[in-house]
Amino acid sequence: MNSRILIFFTTLTLIVSTTTIIFLWAKGYTINRETKKVEKVGMISVKSLPDGARIFLDGNLALATNTTLGNLKGGTYKLRLEKDGYSSWEKDVPVKEELVTFVDVVLIPRSVEIKPLTTSGVNYPVINSNKDKIYFIAKVNSDLDTPQKSGLWALDLNSSIFNIFKTAASLIFPDTKTLAYSSADLLDLSPSDNQMLIKMNEKGYYLADLSGTDLPVATTTAVPTQNNWQKQVLAKKKTLSDKYKLGVPLSEISTDPNTIWSPDEKKFVYKKKNEKGDSWQFYVRNLSDPLGVGEENEYLVATVSLDSKTEFGWYPDSKHLITSECDSAKQPCVSGSIHLVEIDGTNNTQIYSGSMSLGSVFPTPDGSKIIILATFNQSAPPNLYAISLR
Numbered sequence: 001m002n003s004r005i006l007i008f009f010t011t012l013t014l015i016v017s018t019t020t021i022i023f024l025w026a027k028g029y030t031i032n033r034e035t036k037k038v039e040k041v042g043m044i045s046v047k048s049l050p051d052g053a054r055i056f057l058d059g060n061l062a063l064a065t066n067t068t069l070g071n072l073k074g075g076t077y078k079l080r081l082e083k084d085g086y087s088s089w090e091k092d093v094p095v096k097e098e099l100v101t102f103v104d105v106v107l108i109p110r111s112v113e114i115k116p117l118t119t120s121g122v123n124y125p126v127i128n129s130n131k132d133k134i135y136f137i138a139k140v141n142s143d144l145d146t147p148q149k150s151g152l153w154a155l156d157l158n159s160s161i162f163n164i165f166k167t168a169a170s171l172i173f174p175d176t177k178t179l180a181y182s183s184a185d186l187l188d189l190s191p192s193d194n195q196m197l198i199k200m201n202e203k204g205y206y207l208a209d210l211s212g213t214d215l216p217v218a219t220t221t222a223v224p225t226q227n228n229w230q231k232q233v234l235a236k237k238k239t240l241s242d243k244y245k246l247g248v249p250l251s252e253i254s255t256d257p258n259t260i261w262s263p264d265e266k267k268f269v270y271k272k273k274n275e276k277g278d279s280w281q282f283y284v285r286n287l288s289d290p291l292g293v294g295e296e297n298e299y300l301v302a303t304v305s306l307d308s309k310t311e312f313g314w315y316p317d318s319k320h321l322i323t324s325e326c327d328s329a330k331q332p333c334v335s336g337s338i339h340l341v342e343i344d345g346t347n348n349t350q351i352y353s354g355s356m357s358l359g360s361v362f363p364t365p366d367g368s369k370i371i372i373l374a375t376f377n378q379s380a381p382p383n384l385y386a387i388s389l390r
Helices: 002-026 223-243 250-254
Strands: 029-031 038-040 042-049 054-057 060-064 067-072 075-082 089-095 100-106 113-116 123-127 133-138 151-156 169-174 186-189 195-201 204-209 217-219 267-273 279-286 298-305 310-314 320-326 335-342 349-355 369-374 383-388
Touching: 042 075, 042 089, 054 067, 060 067, 089 100, 123 186, 133 186, 195 223, 223 250, 250 267, 250 279, 267 310, 298 310, 298 320, 349 369
Parallel strands: 042 100
Antiparallel strands: 029 038, 042 067, 054 060, 054 075, 075 089, 113 383, 123 133, 133 151, 151 169, 186 195, 195 204, 204 217, 267 279, 279 298, 310 320, 320 335, 335 349, 369 383
């Protein structure tokens, strides 16, 4: 009987001790083995795309992503991620006791793979508000042996985007004997993605219903339609500004036509001139509530010259920005570079440098590819290419 009681109390003590340790660990405490005292600690949760990167903490190899580094005293740690074939990532990461610092890293291949998505020429690509469909004009040489037809096309970025004219692209409005959409001068997409203005010349437009139920309607002016679309964009931004109860001047900044809201609608990027007025400063306003460990309400991401042809756009995770810059201030763009940068301006990593026929770039919804318009043969028209990040 005594032995049974002893076993019972021993087991109970073990269970209580284990439960206590687990509870303390979950609450941000640990037992110092040297002092035998309970101490407060923090943790770093590290994730990367792709995963499997080596984690170095203050220069010492720790673990591999995706994992959590625990039992860390409050302070700042130098975190470094390395993966064969990818650019390294490094940052000073703050740790607070009883809290978890979340680190999400996108690693960029040192040598990216570039694949053509079109072969017969593309003009005026525009992306919809959901960032999952690119519309473009294709004017095909009839002498070429290609299944593509001239007209207005749409490329679905959620589909397999290789051999697109077999799977992911669809012909919205083909050229006819009386109307050649492929001769358009510009495309302008509505905020609701259901209409498009097709500019044929200075005085001639077609307003197209993208649902395909009605034929495009000719109009001599685009002003009323464009004014209506601008009001829709302003109303959407005003709704977000009111949601976060932004006062002056933030409400004015957040509703400015040049301000770009993030996909998760918790941040926006904007630009303003520096105090001297000789350069542009790009800022990110972070409206997340509560802020994560080490996060701030506002970051200065970059400073560029006034004549720089630099464009900023959001990466799908809302934690990074994509920047594109033409090498020449003149238009059209001939060559340039593309970078991925964190919203606090750190880890500005080059994705691509080379031929670019358009300053704008388009990430796929999952962030695995960046779509560019480029030509690698000066005698050929520009085409869409996919730059693979993983």
